[in-house]
Amino acid sequence: MTTIDFQLERDAFGRLNLTDAAGTVHHNVSPVRAFPVQAPDEGLALVNGDGKEVAWIDRLDDLPPAVAGLVREELSGREFMPEIARIIDVTSFATPCTWTVETNRGRTEFVLRGEEDIRRIGPEALLVSDTHGIHFLIRDQYALDKHSKKILDRFM
Structure with a gap:
């Protein structure tokens, strides 16, 4: 665990406030991941309400547990990217x-508009977008079960 040069705490309204090494308080800060898919726990910025970076976190696991917990809690409330574990069925192989x-x-269930809504984001990972703009992550397409792979192959 590394030492950090800031303090992070929630105020009475549930917002995160950061106090930096100089004693300046930055109200209502938000964590932003630099690499949300490939390295979700590495490279996080804490930004103020204007979007200005006020602190950088190299690795979430290097923070003291209480601070890491606050950051993870805030991220889970702001991010929504379900991970597909299995493809059960598709209504058609045409989009x-x-x-x-x-x-x-x-x-x-979600509607896939076209094959172009399935994008590679690394050697194994895929990002699938539905008609509402929700992104579904397939972290490792090769780790899917045989049935899921067969369906996915028809769209790739």
């Missing part, structure tokens, strides 16, 4: 079509 998937947040 648009409805996908039924199992995610880390439960079972859901």
Whole structure:
């Protein structure tokens, strides 16, 4: 665990406030990930209400547990990117079509407009966008079950 040169705490309204080494208080700060998919726990900025960076975190795991907990709590309330664990069914292999998937947040359905809404974001990872702009992450397409891979291959 590294030492940090700031303090982070919630105020009475539930907002994060950061006090830097000089004693300046930055109200209502928000954590922003530099690499939300490839390295979600590395490279985070704490930005103020104007979007100006007031602190940098190299690795979330290097923070004291209480501070890391506040940052993780704030991130979980702001981010929504379900991870697809299994593709259960698709209504058609032509787009648009409805996908039924199992995610880390439960079972859901979404409409895929076209194959271009499935994007590679690394050697194994894919980002699937639905018609509402919600992004679903497939962290490792090669780790999916055989049925899911077969469906996915039809769209790639």
